Amino acid sequence: MDLTGKVAVVTGAGRGLGRAYAEALAAAGAAVVVNDVDADAATRVVKAIVESGGRAAEVVAPVGAAEVADQLVDKAVTEFGRLDVMVTNAGILRDRVLWKMTDEDFDAVIDVHLRGTFTCARAAAIRMREQGTGGRLILISSPAGQRGNFGQTNYSAAKAGIVAMARTWAMELAKAQVTVNAVVPVAATEMTKTIPAFGPAIEEAERTGTPLPDWMRKDEGLGTVEDVVPLIVFLASDASAGITGQAIGIGGDKLALWSHPAEKQTAYSDGGWTAADIAGVSWQLETYGIPKP
Numbered sequence: 001m002d003l004t005g006k007v008a009v010v011t012g013a014g015r016g017l018g019r020a021y022a023e024a025l026a027a028a029g030a031a032v033v034v035n036d037v038d039a040d041a042a043t044r045v046v047k048a049i050v051e052s053g054g055r056a057a058e059v060v061a062p063v064g065a066a067e068v069a070d071q072l073v074d075k076a077v078t079e080f081g082r083l084d085v086m087v088t089n090a091g092i093l094r095d096r097v098l099w100k101m102t103d104e105d106f107d108a109v110i111d112v113h114l115r116g117t118f119t120c121a122r123a124a125a126i127r128m129r130e131q132g133t134g135g136r137l138i139l140i141s142s143p144a145g146q147r148g149n150f151g152q153t154n155y156s157a158a159k160a161g162i163v164a165m166a167r168t169w170a171m172e173l174a175k176a177q178v179t180v181n182a183v184v185p186v187a188a189t190e191m192t193k194t195i196p197a198f199g200p201a202i203e204e205a206e207r208t209g210t211p212l213p214d215w216m217r218k219d220e221g222l223g224t225v226e227d228v229v230p231l232i233v234f235l236a237s238d239a240s241a242g243i244t245g246q247a248i249g250i251g252g253d254k255l256a257l258w259s260h261p262a263e264k265q266t267a268y269s270d271g272g273w274t275a276a277d278i279a280g281v282s283w284q285l286e287t288y289g290i291p292k293p
Contacts, residue, residue, distance in 0.1 A: 001237035004029035007080040008236060009072045011063050011120060012090030014041030016189050017140075017225050021087055024229035025236060026054035031080040034058045035072055035090065055080065063090045063116035069123035077127065085136045085236045086124035088117040088162075095151045106154045113158035117165065121180075125173055134177030138235050139166050141182040141247060146258055147290045163247045167260070170245030179244035181235055184258060185228040186221050186251030188212065197293040198222065216252060220293055223252030231255070 003025060013022040014036030026032045026049040034049075034056055036042040042058040049056035057079045061068045076083040091113050094105035121137050128135030144152050145159025166182040173180060186192075188202045198216065205212050216222045231250045234240055249256040265284050269277050 001233050001239060002029055003236055006030045006084040006236065007076050007082050008085035008087060009033040009035065009076055009083065010087040010089055011035045011116065013045055014038045017185060017187060017228060018089040019045050020225040020229050021089060021232045023049060024233050026056060028233050030085065030236065031055035033072060033076045035063065036060065037062045062112065063120055064111040066119045069119035072120060073123045073127050082131060083124060083127045085138065086120055087138045087232060088120050089140045090116055094154060097151050098153055101153055109154035110158050113155065114161045117162050121169065125178060128178050129176045136236050137169060137178060137180040138232060139180065139182045141184050143184055143186060143290050146184060148288050149290050166247065167245050174244065179240060181244060182247040183231060184247055184249035186249065187223060187225045187228050189225065192222065212252065218253050221249065221251040221254030221256065227252055
């Protein structure tokens with residue numbers, strides 16, 4: 001996919017998936033604004049892109065505040081003349097079970113993931129509408145937002161909210177030809193290394209350079225960060241113009257379109273329901289939580 005002439009912002013691009021996104025977009029021809037809170041990490045990514053023949057600039061700041069979102073868009077415009085793609089990847093974790101989670105744990109994660117996605121997408125949408133040539137909002141979600149996950153009240157809520165915002169913004173920005181999609185990536189990162197079923201295989205693959213086993217790449221849809229980037233490049237390209245309002249998962253050898261919530265089972269009672277009537281319904285209950293490997 002040729003992204004020559006396009007300009008992208010990637011938040012949280014100093015390492016891991018964010019770095020892979022930034023480098024892949026640059027390799028496809030886009031100029032990239034690299035954002036991270038770690039100045040050294042951001043500088044390393046910019047240097048790597050430039051040394052590979054690409055164009056990149058950095059903004060060192062934590063996402064969340066509207067001022068930072070405006071700074072990211074302004075950097076893209078002043079350095080490269082426009083903005084075509086916003087990838088909202090920045091995130092943090094503050095994992096604790098409900099009864100141990102503090103207000104600070106909750107607010108910190110919501111501020112970076114949910115508010116950070118909102119402010120960056122809003123700033124990008126304003127600029128894209130002014131340009132009048134369309135654009136791409138690529139919002140990074142998680143399986144935790146689709147299924148829930150033990151100890152991740154804050155993270156799951158934020159990631160679920162991101163998918164809901166993607167659906168809403170897809171409607172609001174359709175006339176401006178700005179597509180909005182949520183990506184649900186699964187990759188071998190520092191976080192997935194902590195999962196007992198995955199950790200040993202990931203560490204062995206990193207130590208020996210051998211691929212992850214098929215059961216991880218296919219059954220679990222978990223691979224390297226490089227396995228995720230083709231979806232980001234595709235969604236940033238003109239080829240994805242007809243795709244918007246979707247949640248798309250990728251990892252390892254697996255690509256998946258997530259369904260949107262829908263009524264699974266309905267029943268009717270003439271004149272309305274009593275509590276006793278409801279107690280007599282035979283429910284086809286949904287599962288919840290990320291399935292164990």
